[in-house]
Amino acid sequence: MALDKIGIAKRIAQELRDGWYVNLGIGIPTLVANYVPEGLSVEFQSENGVLGMGPFPFDGEEDADLINAGKQTITVKSGAAFFDSATSFAMIRGKHVQLTVLGAMEVSENGDIANWKIPGKMVKGMGGAMDLVASAENIIVAMMHSNKAGESKLLKTCSLPLTGVACVKKIVTELAVLEIKNGSFHLLERAPGVSVEEIVAKTEGALVIPKSVPEMVL
Amino acid sequence: MALDKIGIAKRIAQELRDGWYVNLGIGIPTLVANYVPEGLSVEFQSENGVLGMGPFPFDGEEDADLINAGKQTITVKSGAAFFDSATSFAMIRGKHVQLTVLGAMEVSENGDIANWKIPGKMVKGMGGAMDLVASAENIIVAMMHSNKAGESKLLKTCSLPLTGVACVKKIVTELAVLEIKNGSFHLLERAPGVSVEEIVAKTEGALVIPKSVPEMVL
Amino acid sequence: MNKVVPNVGGALKGIKSGMTLMLGGFGLCGIPENAIKELVKMGVRDLTCISNNAGVDDYGLGLLLQGRQIKKMISSYVGENDEFERQMLSGELEVDLIPQGSLAERCRAGGAGIPAFFTPAGFGTEVAEGKEVRMFNNKPHILEHALTADFAIVKAWKGDTEGNLIYKATAMNFNPMMAMAGKITVAEVEELVPAGTLDPNFIHTPGIFVQRIFQGEVFEKRIEQRTVRTR
Amino acid sequence: MNKVVPNVGGALKGIKSGMTLMLGGFGLCGIPENAIKELVKMGVRDLTCISNNAGVDDYGLGLLLQGRQIKKMISSYVGENDEFERQMLSGELEVDLIPQGSLAERCRAGGAGIPAFFTPAGFGTEVAEGKEVRMFNNKPHILEHALTADFAIVKAWKGDTEGNLIYKATAMNFNPMMAMAGKITVAEVEELVPAGTLDPNFIHTPGIFVQRIFQGEVFEKRIEQRTVRTR
Numbered sequence: 001m002a003l004d005k006i007g008i009a010k011r012i013a014q015e016l017r018d019g020w021y022v023n024l025g026i027g028i029p030t031l032v033a034n035y036v037p038e039g040l041s042v043e044f045q046s047e048n049g050v051l052g053m054g055p056f057p058f059d060g061e062e063d064a065d066l067i068n069a070g071k072q073t074i075t076v077k078s079g080a081a082f083f084d085s086a087t088s089f090a091m092i093r094g095k096h097v098q099l100t101v102l103g104a105m106e107v108s109e110n111g112d113i114a115n116w117k118i119p120g121k122m123v124k125g126m127g128g129a130m131d132l133v134a135s136a137e138n139i140i141v142a143m144m145h146s147n148k149a150g151e152s153k154l155l156k157t158c159s160l161p162l163t164g165v166a167c168v169k170k171i172v173t174e175l176a177v178l179e180i181k182n183g184s185f186h187l188l189e190r191a192p193g194v195s196v197e198e199i200v201a202k203t204e205g206a207l208v209i210p211k212s213v214p215e216m217v218l
Numbered sequence: 219m220a221l222d223k224i225g226i227a228k229r230i231a232q233e234l235r236d237g238w239y240v241n242l243g244i245g246i247p248t249l250v251a252n253y254v255p256e257g258l259s260v261e262f263q264s265e266n267g268v269l270g271m272g273p274f275p276f277d278g279e280e281d282a283d284l285i286n287a288g289k290q291t292i293t294v295k296s297g298a299a300f301f302d303s304a305t306s307f308a309m310i311r312g313k314h315v316q317l318t319v320l321g322a323m324e325v326s327e328n329g330d331i332a333n334w335k336i337p338g339k340m341v342k343g344m345g346g347a348m349d350l351v352a353s354a355e356n357i358i359v360a361m362m363h364s365n366k367a368g369e370s371k372l373l374k375t376c377s378l379p380l381t382g383v384a385c386v387k388k389i390v391t392e393l394a395v396l397e398i399k400n401g402s403f404h405l406l407e408r409a410p411g412v413s414v415e416e417i418v419a420k421t422e423g424a425l426v427i428p429k430s431v432p433e434m435v436l
Numbered sequence: 437m438n439k440v441v442p443n444v445g446g447a448l449k450g451i452k453s454g455m456t457l458m459l460g461g462f463g464l465c466g467i468p469e470n471a472i473k474e475l476v477k478m479g480v481r482d483l484t485c486i487s488n489n490a491g492v493d494d495y496g497l498g499l500l501l502q503g504r505q506i507k508k509m510i511s512s513y514v515g516e517n518d519e520f521e522r523q524m525l526s527g528e529l530e531v532d533l534i535p536q537g538s539l540a541e542r543c544r545a546g547g548a549g550i551p552a553f554f555t556p557a558g559f560g561t562e563v564a565e566g567k568e569v570r571m572f573n574n575k576p577h578i579l580e581h582a583l584t585a586d587f588a589i590v591k592a593w594k595g596d597t598e599g600n601l602i603y604k605a606t607a608m609n610f611n612p613m614m615a616m617a618g619k620i621t622v623a624e625v626e627e628l629v630p631a632g633t634l635d636p637n638f639i640h641t642p643g644i645f646v647q648r649i650f651q652g653e654v655f656e657k658r659i660e661q662r663t664v665r666t667r
Numbered sequence: 668m669n670k671v672v673p674n675v676g677g678a679l680k681g682i683k684s685g686m687t688l689m690l691g692g693f694g695l696c697g698i699p700e701n702a703i704k705e706l707v708k709m710g711v712r713d714l715t716c717i718s719n720n721a722g723v724d725d726y727g728l729g730l731l732l733q734g735r736q737i738k739k740m741i742s743s744y745v746g747e748n749d750e751f752e753r754q755m756l757s758g759e760l761e762v763d764l765i766p767q768g769s770l771a772e773r774c775r776a777g778g779a780g781i782p783a784f785f786t787p788a789g790f791g792t793e794v795a796e797g798k799e800v801r802m803f804n805n806k807p808h809i810l811e812h813a814l815t816a817d818f819a820i821v822k823a824w825k826g827d828t829e830g831n832l833i834y835k836a837t838a839m840n841f842n843p844m845m846a847m848a849g850k851i852t853v854a855e856v857e858e859l860v861p862a863g864t865l866d867p868n869f870i871h872t873p874g875i876f877v878q879r880i881f882q883g884e885v886f887e888k889r890i891e892q893r894t895v896r897t898r
Contacts, residue, residue: 019668021875041668043829043875047536048462049606051873052829059664064465064657065593065607071463071516072663078863079829081873082605084612084640085462085488086544086779089537090847093555093780096875112560123524123533124515130563131537134556135780165560237437239644259437261598261644265767266693267837269642270598277895282696282888283824283838289694289747290894296632297598299642300836302843302871303693303719304548304775307768308616311549311786314644330791341755341764342746348794349768352787353549383791541781550772551803553784572782572812581803604868637835638869 001193002174003216008142010035010218011189012101012172015140016042023047023092023132025102026070028142032101045097047088047128052080069128089128093135100136102129104143104168106158109205111168111180113141114160126163133164145173145202152204154178154185175199177216184208189216219411220392221434226360228253228436229407230319230390233358234260241265241310241350243320244288246360250319263315265306265346270298287346307346311353318354320347322361322386324376327423329386329398331359332378344381351382363391363420370422372396372403393417395434402426407434439599439649440628444474447622447650451587453480454507458543458585458614459487459497463516464660466607467496468591468624470652476503486510486585488539488610490520495658501529510583512536516660535563538580540613545582547616547645552581588618591652592641595625596634599643608640615645623649670830670880671859675705678853678881682818684711685738689774689816689845690718690728694747695891697838698727699822699855701883707734717741717816719770719841721751726889732760741814743767747891766794769811771844776813778847778876783812819849822883823872826856827863830877831870839871846876854880 003011009031016022016032018040024030033053036042044053046068053068054075062073091097106114113133116126133139146152154171171178176199177189184206190199192215200207221229227249234240234250236258242248251271254260262271264286271286272293280291309315324332331351334344351357364370372389389396394417395407402424408417410433418425441447448471451457457475461467472491475483476499483506490509491498500506501519508530514520523529534542535557545553554577558564568579590611592601601623603611615621623641628651672678679702682688688706692698703722706714707730714737721740722729731737732750739761745751754760765773766788776784785808789795799810821842823832832854834842846852854872859882 045875046606048465049609051875052867056663056665058667062659062662062664063605064659066605067463067465067659067661068606069462071465071660073659073661074663076605076867079827079831079874080867081829081831081870082603082608082867083870083873084608085536085540085610086613087873089540090775090779091873091875093537093557094778094847095780096778096847117562120525123521123531125511125513125533126535126561126563127513128536130535130561131555131557134535134559162561263644264837266696267840269644270636274894274896276898280890280893280895281836282890284836285694285696285890285892286837287693289696289891291890291892292894294636294836297596297600297643298636299598299600299639300636300834300839301639301642302839303767303771303841304844305642307771308544308548309642309644311768311788312547312616313549314547314616335793338756341752341762343742343744343764344766344792344794345744346767348766348792349786349788352766352790380792541779545784548772550784550786551808552801553776553781555781570783577782602868637833 003191006031007218008172008174011177011216012140012142013037016040020098021045021096022099023097027103029101029103030070045091047092049083049085049088050076050080052077089131092131095135095137097136099138100132101140101142102132104141106153106155106160107141107168107171108155108158109185110183111166112158113163113168114158115163117161119161129163133167139168140170140172141168142172145175152202154203154205156205175202187213189214191216221409224249225436226390226392229395229434230358230360231255234258238316239263239314240317241315245321247319247321248288263309265310267301267303267306268294268298270295307349310349313353313355315354317356318350319358319360320350322359324371324373324378325359325386325389326373326376327403328401329384330376331381331386332376333381335379337379347381351385357386358388358390359386360390363393370420372421372423374423393420405431407432409434439647440597441648441650444470444650447648448474448478451480454482455586456484458588458618459485460590460611460614461487462609463489464491464496464658466591466609466611468589469656470654471589471622471624472496472499475500481505482507484508486583488512488536490514490517492516492660493519510534512539540610542580542583543613543617546584547613550582552579555580584617584619586619588614588621590615590621590623592623592625594627594629594634595623595649596629596631598631599623599646599649600634600639601641601646602634602638603640612641615641620647621645624652625649626652626655670878671828672879672881675701675881678879679705679709682711685713686817687715689819689849690716691821691842691845693719693840695722695727695889697822697840697842699820700887701885702820702853702855703727703730706731712736713738715739717814719743719767721745721748723747723891724750741765743770771841773811773814774844774848777815778844781813783810786811815848817850819845819852821846821852821854823854823856825858825860825865826854826880827860827865829862830854830874830880831865832872832877833865833869834871843872846872851878852876855883856880857883857886
């Protein structure tokens with residue numbers, strides 16, 4: 001059965017390592033913070049200027065001066081730090097953040113990503129995404145395998161304006177975990193009960209399938 | 219009579235304007251802080267990371283963590299601020315400092331300055347001087363008119379390695395106040411009792427002398 | 437030299453139509469809300485506004501958009517604002533979208549006398565069009581130029597009479613870099629205190645960067661995405 | 668993930684001969700004095716040291732010079748040190764002198780993923796030899812490259828177990844930029860406190876830049892130019 005958003009977040013959380021600093025994008029990536037494996041110490045960086053994000057505040061305890069990059073009210077853990085936007089992107093560009101998780105509208109088989117603009121239709125802007133994808137060594141995309149029209153989002157070539165080139169390393173969708181290397185998607189795991197055939201059918205770009213494709217363990 | 223160091227500092231202090239931020243180099247320039255004309259509010263910036271320097275501390279009240287760029291123990295006035303070296307030179311390079319006063323070994327008639335190195339003999343380094351002279355709009359050199367060997371320090375061309383090119387605007391020596399423009403030294407004032415002839419004799423570079431040269435009023 | 441101005445009107449004196457303004461804030465967090473309302477009142481037009489976001493329809497920079505006072509926006513993210521999207525897609529509004537980190541660094545560079553720098557952000561995208569590309573450490577980078585403004589308008593938590601500023605939590609965001617990059621920098625503060633009140637060890641923006649300071653009259657501090665958990 | 672190491676020996680583990688080190692401080696102010704003494708003990712040689720100054724003959728980096736442990740110094744000002752001048756003029760010591768502002772900015776750039784930037788400092792001087800020159804705003808600028816180090820060793824006033832640091836007064840100087848630019852950054856602090864003790868609004872160096880932290884055993888904090896006025 002295909003994963004829901006929480007399932008995708010849980011699977012991505014398995015990629016976390018002790019001591020990492022992690023930047024989570026808006027949407028599914030934000031949920032990853034809720035599923036850090038026990039015993040791991042992971043700090044979340046938000047590009048608007050905070051390290052050490054904690055859970056959302058209790059009702060009535062929101063502080064207008066304390067938000068994440070999604071503009072949501074947040075809290076911080078003890079040991080947190082606030083800083084300006086230049087310092088925040090110094091952390092990102094300078095590779096001090098070990099993992100970036102973000103959403104995408106399209107990803108191509110060589111790791112290009114598009115997620116900020118649909119010409120003539122929607123332009124929200126790239127925000128920090130271009131800095132993040134150009135800088136991070138370790139980028140995981142969290143997204144649905146297909147768009148609302150049923151078209152694959154894992155493509156030979158992105159059709160939308162790019163956010164970054166040859167940068168995505170891993171993708172977790174509701175159907176599969178895929179690695180990008182040597183110009184192809186490599187199927188690593190499939191969601192419980194999802195067939196390899198379904199993944200093949202829904203992947204437009206080059207897909208390398210090993211002899212056996214294990215099911216995710218969540 | 220030629221000025222002493224304090225006289226030079228006093229004359230330079232007359233160049234200060236209300237609201238200016240000023241960087242003073244090591245030596246004579248440091249003395250300028252003692253002669254700020256009454257009623258003017260001037261803040262002194264030291265490139266090691268302090269704005270709002272006050273007088274030297276009383277004996278026994280020195281703080282090893284609080285020094286100026288000359289490594290002297292200092293105090294700060296109320297309203298001071300500390301910052302890192304990158305921010306300090308952002309102030310300097312970004313032209314937020316309105317006046318720089320520094321010493322020199324040589325100045326040329328087009329405003330070149332040399333003050334950091336005597337090849338094969340002495341190399342202390344440029345410290346912040348190259349950033350200061352390359353950035354400031356308003357640079358006053360405080361120095362003796364001649365070196366210890368009796369040779370002019372106001373030259374056609376600097377013989378020592380340069381600190382900056384075409385940057386010095388004004389010079390105050392023990393003998394005179396000179397402006398640099400159009401490739402010449404322009405005599406503005408002479409020290410009380412010093413003759414124009416003496417200044418001419420001790421100036422190697424092109425010197426423009428107006429009909430009347432007023433004496434400095436200290 | 438007195439940097440303190442009694443009210444927002446005095447603080448914004450000299451702002452004219454056609455000028456370039458920087459405005460601090462991220463979303464609605466840390467925006468100079470009193471100054472923005474005054475700009476609406478002043479009726480200045482054809483502004484170029486450098487600000488990470490463009491407010492929402494009825495608050496923040498959205499107010500200037502509603503009144504068609506902005507000719508060009510230089511921003512990184514402009515979602516959350518229908519009027520903005522309408523003006524942009526119809527061509528009424530010029531928009532220069534810049535990666536957020538490049539925007540922050542370009543403001544800092546403007547204030548720090550660094551005319552240009554190389555960054556990897558945006559290589560291979562629309563953002564790199566027409567820009568110099570150079571390899572460093574086997575990786576392509578693009579050359580980005582400094583940004584400055586006729587006026588930078590920032591919002592701080594506390595400020596003193598010398599212009600020293602401190603910000604609170606994530607309301608800091610773009611304010612410190614923009615404070616550096618204004619030909620004239622105006623600081624709107626929640627609390628104006630005498631010099632000597634703030635600890636010199638913990639000044640976020642040293643007063644040298646600030647030419648005018650005033651205490652804002654009203655701070656609504658609207659929250660864009662109120663998100664809470666249940667007890 | 669524990670960043671706290673019990674002593675200076677553990678903090679400097681992995682430093683080997685031939686490595687490039689950054690060391691914070693301006694003159695003798697804000698230098699990691701415990702770490703420097705440990706480097707003498709360790710006997711590592713052929714070091715490239717990036718530090719604004721080179722200490723005095725018998726203190727600070729002067730100690731490493733005495734032991735001929737330094738192959739190359741990258742600094743802005745090296746007066747106040749006879750042994751340094753002797754080794755440099757005799758050619759025993761390689762020296763790269765850099766304008767102080769460029770040194771600070773190159774360290775920051777190294778930590779911030781900016782591979783190169785333009786600055787006016789040094790144009791027309793020895794410093795510009797072999798460097799690209801470009802005009803911006805009718806003024807010549809030179810291209811300067813980022814600096815990084817195998818280890819950056821900084822000294823702070825207080826630090827917490829997350830690696831967050833605060834500095835005191837002008838002992839801050841180069842420490843924050845160098846903390847950003849080390850592959851491994853070691854912080855020597857006067858007082859190590861539990862996470863949550865320091866106000867998150869007033870952290871000078873966020874912990875993300877610091878990999879190891881330890882409380883120094885002895886702080887002599889020598890004064891280079893004791894200057895006082897009479898009461």
